[in-house]
Amino acid sequence: AQKVTQAQTEISVVEKEDVTLDCVYETRDTTYYLFWYKQPPSGELVFLIRRNSFDEQNEISGRYSWNFQKSTSSFNFTITASQVVDSAVYFCALSEGYGNNRLAFGKGNQVVVIP
Amino acid sequence: DTEVTQTPKHLVMGMTNKKSLKCEQHMGHRAMYWYKQKAKKPPELMFVYSYEKLSINESVPSRFSPECPNSSLLNLHLHALQPEDSALYLCASSPKGLGAYHSPLHFGNGTRLTVT
Numbered sequence: 001a002q003k004v005t006q007a008q009t010e011i012s013v014v015e016k017e018d019v020t021l022d023c024v025y026e027t028r029d030t031t032y033y034l035f036w037y038k039q040p041p042s043g044e045l046v047f048l049i050r051r052n053s054f055d056e057q058n059e060i061s062g063r064y065s066w067n068f069q070k071s072t073s074s075f076n077f078t079i080t081a082s083q084v085v086d087s088a089v090y091f092c093a094l095s096e097g098y099g100n101n102r103l104a105f106g107k108g109n110q111v112v113v114i115p
Numbered sequence: 116d117t118e119v120t121q122t123p124k125h126l127v128m129g130m131t132n133k134k135s136l137k138c139e140q141h142m143g144h145r146a147m148y149w150y151k152q153k154a155k156k157p158p159e160l161m162f163v164y165s166y167e168k169l170s171i172n173e174s175v176p177s178r179f180s181p182e183c184p185n186s187s188l189l190n191l192h193l194h195a196l197q198p199e200d201s202a203l204y205l206c207a208s209s210p211k212g213l214g215a216y217h218s219p220l221h222f223g224n225g226t227r228l229t230v231t
Contacts, residue, residue: 033217043203043227044119045158047219091157095217101146101209102171103220105157 006106021077023092033095040088119223138189138206147189148207165212196230
């Protein structure tokens with residue numbers, strides 16, 4: 001069964017629009033970590049955020065913000081005032097339990113920002 | 116610029132060739148990873164080295180052979196590959212070894228491998 005679901009495959013937005021990427025996860029562990037990574041066309045995955053299961057505080061970093069809701073098992077990511085440089089594939093990932101650091105990735109969201 | 120360096124960036128090899136992918140990091144990280152990523156798919160974990168010891172092998176075929184000569188270097192030796200092995204191979208590192216908290220991974224730019 002898929003542990004991380006990112007439903008929207010490709011999302012196109014016009015520059016300066018906001019875009020929200022949905023991530024729904026599934027786990028039976030009480031301790032887990034959620035991540036978002038960005039993969040630009042150059043190939044490397046860039047770490048954006050890590051959130052543990054005990055910290056439901058939302059976070060804002062510049063134009064990026066994250067909304068973690070344990071009640072709905074969601075960890076959504078919003079890009080505000082999108083820019084062309086935001087065009088990339090964004091992966092949500094889950095790491096469960098203690099210390100094996102295995103990441104279960106979602107299928108990714110291809111974000112295309114149109115100038 | 117990424118702090119995890121992978122070479123080569125591109126590699127084309129025949130099914131009878133032997134080649135190696137290299138990965139280097141100088142951040143003092145104690146865990147290093149190999150991932151395979153097919154087009155339009157998420158990365159799939161292949162191997163994990165923790166404190167220079169192979170800790171995870173995700174049932175990868177023996178035609179892929181990892182090696183960790185020291186804490187900064189990670190190699191992936193390739194032999195008798197198949198065309199379906201064509202993919203982006205990503206190396207990653209994390210500050211602490213397995214058994215520690217779930218630290219973020221630092222990825223390299225990857226090697227784009229084509230098997231003909």
